[in-house]
Amino acid sequence: MFKAMLIxxxxxxxxDKQALAALFIMPAVFILIMSMALKDTLSADRVLLSYAIIDQDTTEESSRLRNFLQENRVMAEQKVTIVSGAQEQELLNGTLHFVVTISKGFSRNLAGKQNLPQDLRQDGPPLLQVAVASELKAEMLTLIKAELAKAVLRLRIDRMRQELSLFLPDLAQGLQNIDFEGQGLLDIRFNAVGAMGADKRPTSTQQSVPSWIIFGMFFVIIPMSxxxxxxxxxxxxxxxxxxxxxxxxxxxxxxxxYLVINQIQVWLMIGVGIFLVPLCGGDALTLGNSLVGLCMVSFSLSLAAIGTSVLIAVLASTVEQATTIGGIINVLLGAMGGIMVPKFYMPQSMQDLATFSPMSWGLEGFLDIFLRGLGAEAVITESLALTGFGIGLLLIAGMIFSSKRTRAL
Amino acid sequence: MITIRNLVKQYGTHCALDHIDLHVEKGVILGLLGPNGAGKTTLVSILNGLTDFQEGEVEIFGLDLGKELQAIRKRCSFIPQSLALYEKLTVLENLRFFGAIQKISGNTLRDNIDSALSINQLHSLRDQKAATLSGGQKRRLNIAIGLLNNPEILYFDEPTAGIDPELRNDILETIRSFKDHGKTVIYTSHYMPEIEKICDQVAIIDHGRIIRQGPLATLLQEEKGDSAIIELLNAGETQLRQLVDQHDDVDLLNATTLLMHHHNGTKMGRLLTALETENIALKQIRYGTTNLETLFIRLTSQGKEHV
Structure with a gap:
């Protein structure tokens, strides 16, 4: 009988071409679009700031300062020649976050203002002047200041090293070996404790694939109802x-x-994440190490989606009602559960609210497997919650259906 | 084959079936006749185990319906009025699906499908989607699905609703042929000529009670002797309704015809005088030429509303 029902x-x-599109094409397209759209936003190496440099000093050291700044991966220098204040203003209104002006006399000024001629000592320009876009956040200003300070410090240490090499060559040699981008300047170690923990952020593909798999799975509401x-x-x-x-x-x-159909959806979308997204320039999905855990999450999610679908189908009087209500519920659960917007971007109150959405339970389950590399035991809670939710809704639907059927006759 | 004793079904305070007694023998085609809301569908639903009942006993094949429902269902088939099939499946896919869910498989399923296709003249359409069939062909498919389990009892609920007369006759012939194969048919319909054409027995149901049942020929014979049909030429409906209200045992059969039950000289004389007073011309009077329709009108509460 099940075989006949399945067939x-x-x-x-x-x-039903529309249903096929809703179940398979829509989530695949969403995965591609969102993986690409969030690629930079969710990348650890993404460029946070764009800047330009006006070099009024044009010395070897001003040129080296420029090079030191370019070593930072979160800041990208735009090669533009700024010839006027108006142009600078325009660029800061558009593509640039800040403009660094290396003042004339920068090289001489590096050793300290006491080395400057008398006429420049009191009223001369600062080493560097930075024009910033007005909407730039405080933490970004701190970052800019730290990066500029580091670059100037390197130049000063170089200057010191050159002077010391005449008298204390060993010490000068030691100064040459400082690794400014590594741990040489300041030995701080960022221990990756909990690197696989709950706070680890996914890549755009790791976020998009499970999100839109879940969204697509809940779209069985449409054909089923x-x-x-x-x-x-x-x-x-x-x-x-x-x-x-x-x-x-x-x-x-x-x-x-629909359990079978949902599993086909899951593996097709995983295939999109692994093979298609990289072809489009995104990161490939990593599957994690637990096939059992993945199956537990996907089957329990399927039960939750099917339970919701059957309940809506039983409650709705017409197809139009069911598809409208189903669509709204799907979007609401998705928005609440971190499908549309990743939960870590939400304020705490919204993150707390997300725990009420079964889509959020499913998403956490998938992220436990894909992102955090956890095993089946880690997704037991989510799987049980989803299974309970699905079975609960199916029982309610069964009771309503039986009651309606008796009344109809 | 079917025995119903003292059957009561209530929906809240509404009594849908009120102490029904009915017996149907094997190989009989029983016409279940009654106005809308009389209880026909409720009775058929109970016989198919689709709804329960409060009092009484129902035995089918000598088995208690309440206790042996599954065994009974395997030997029966219900053909609903609506087209209970899948429009997006082909004729063959529909038949395979409905056969498989009844756990019919292999050669039996193949043979039963073949037989259902032949009886309903659907062989040439077997690979066509149901959505592309005509209304009559869909009705045939609806019936064919009901034949897959080779049932001994078939319940038909208005199977010819909404189809043209030619196809209707074909379907009626098909249903009539089931009798030749020893099958029992319970047939509900609003079309009284259909019941007259194919049924051996009739049960007239009204307000949840069976008010007359028996062989069709016997019922018509009993009615024949004392009824008269009065056909008129220039009558208005309002005029006729007034006359019906003023005369006992007179019903409106249609817009120009009256029916008099238990006629005698006095009653007929009074009616003819009234017609003359109203200047209504008489076309003819037919004595003892009753049919199922006149019997139905006389017996049911809708008689006076029926035109």
């Missing part, structure tokens, strides 16, 4: 009842095909 549902679905309501309207369900098909068997006959 019937698959044929009906196969002949459409077929179910048509069956009810045309008395096909009644006919099946008269053919000895009980309500539990009828529901089981619905659940089995």
């Amino acid at each position: 019937k549902e698959i044929i009906l679905l196969w002949r 459409t077929i179910f309501i048509n069956e009810r309207r045309q008395n096909t369900l009644m006919r099946m009842s008269a053919m000895n098909i009980s309500v539990p068997a009828l529901f089981a006959g619905k659940i089995a095909p």
Whole structure:
């Protein structure tokens, strides 16, 4: 009987192009678009600041300062020649976050203002002048200041090294070996404790693939409720009842095909994440190490999606009602559960609210596997919660369906 | 084959079936006739185990319906009025699906499908999607699905609703042929000529009670002796309704025809005088030429509303 139900549902679905698009094409397209759209935002190496340099000193040391700044990966120098204040203003309104002006006399000034001629000592320009875009956040100003200070410090240490090499060559040699971008300047070690923990941020692909898999899985609401309501309207369900098909068997006959369909969705979308996204220039999805855990999450998510779908199908009177209500619920659960916007971008209150969305439970389960490399035991809670949610909704749907059927006759 | 004793079904305070007794023998085609809301669908639903009942006993094949429902269902088939099939599946896919969910498989399923296709003249359409079939062909498919389990009892609920007369006759012939294969048919319909054409027995149901049942021929014979049909030429409906209200045992059969039950000289004389007073011309009077429709009108509460 299940085989017949499965074949019937698959044929009906196969002949429903809109449902196919909602179940398979829509999430695949979302994965591609969102993986690419969030690529920079969620990348650890992404450029945070763009800047330009006006070099009024044009010495070897001003040129080296420029090179030192370029070593920083979160800041990118734009090669533009700024010839006027108006042009600078325009660039800061557009593509640049800040403009560094290396003042004339920078090289001489490096050793300290006491080395300057008398006329420059009191009223002369600072070493560097920085024009910033007005909306730049305080933490970015701190970053700029730290990077400029580091670059100037390097130049000063070089100057010191050259002077010391005449008298204390060993000490000068030691100064030459300082690794300014590593741990030589200041020995701070960032221990990756909990690197696989809950706070590890996903790449755009790791975020997008599970998110849109879940969203797509919940879209079974559309074909499932459409077929179910048509069956009810045309008395096909009644006919099946008269053919000895009980309500539990009828529901089981619905659940089995969509469990299979959901698993096909999951593996197709994982395939998109692994093979298609890299072809488009994004990061490839990494699967983690637990196939069992992945299956636990995907099956329990499927039950939750099917439970929601059957309940909506039972409650709605028409296909239009079901697709509208189903669509709204899907989008709301998605927005709340961190599908549309990653949870770590949400304020704490919204993150707390997200814990009420089954999509969030599923997403955390997938991230435990894909991102944090955890095993099946780590997703037991999420899987049980999703399974309980799905079975609970199916039981409610079963009771409502039986009650409605009795009243209809 | 079917025995119903003292059956009561209530929906809240509304009594849908009120102490029904009915017996149907094997190989009989029983026409279940009644106005809308009389209880026909409720009765058929109970017989198919689709709804429960409060009192009474139902035995089918000598088995208690309440206790042996699954065994009974395997030997029965319900063909609903609506087209209970999948439009996006082909004729063959529909038949395979409905056969498989009844756990019919292999050669049996193949043979039963073949037989259902032949009986309903659907062989040439087997690979066509149901959505592309005509209304009559869909009705045939609806019936074909009901034949897959080779049922001994078939319940038809208005199977010819909304189809043209030619196809209707074909379908009626098909249903009539089931009798030749020893099958029992319970047939509900609003079309009384259909019941007259194919049914051996009739049960007239009204307000949840069976008010007359028996062989069709016997019922018509009993009615034949004392009814008269009065056909008029220039009557207005309002005028006729007034006359019906003023005369006992007179019903409106249609816009120009009256039916008098238990006629005698006095009652007929009074009616003819009234017609003359109203200047309504008489076309003819037919004595003892009753049919199921006149019987139905006389017996049911809708008689006076029926035109």
